[in-house]
Amino acid sequence: EVQLVESGGGLVQPGGSLRLSCAASGFTFSSYWMHWVRQGPGKGLVWVSHINSDGSSTSYADSVKGRFTISRDNAKNTLYLQMNSLRAEDTAVYYCARDLWLQPTGWFDPWGQGTLVTVSS
């Protein structure tokens, strides 16, 4: 069964840092582009970042560029999101998602269950 499981969320003060992880199983992780998407409380979905299959290429939303870093460890089948200089507006459930096909499509399936990040003093 294809599965994505996020972890690492929690409460952090403004200006703080947090690293999210997404453990993948049931598919050849090293062959797929991966994404982070977030959803603020009661709000819609916002794409945050993606990374190609070997980790050599990344992209970010303007709202997180320079503060967040996406990475992956294909030996551990794990995707990461390092979040620095966190702001209240970064408060959200963070989902990892896989690209549907082997080539980059921007079609997100499957998704993990999400991990909640709360930025507050």
Add this chain to the structure above:
Amino acid sequence: DIQMTQSPSSLSASVGDRVTITCRASQSIGSSLNWYQQKPGKAPKLLIYAASSLQSGVPLRFSGSGSGTDFTLTISSLQPEDFATYYCQQSDSIPYTFGQGTKLEIK
């Protein structure tokens, strides 16, 4: 960035109804339009990709159409499990962007 606008923002309907949700892109995106369903407390689920392709396992009552800037998601006969929030998303260019969502409620 490409802006995605859905209408309506909310919709009340009954089991068995035919429902249509629309999504408009701020510029032409060809057929690079996807639809997701999200239930409360759950992750989104891909329903339709590339405007009209049904994702594996998704019931045939769901269909998508459109190209360029105007797209529709149609549910031919609403079932109780279809009451959820629906999002469109463009995959034409980075940053990928979503519509604001359409909440489908039971009448």
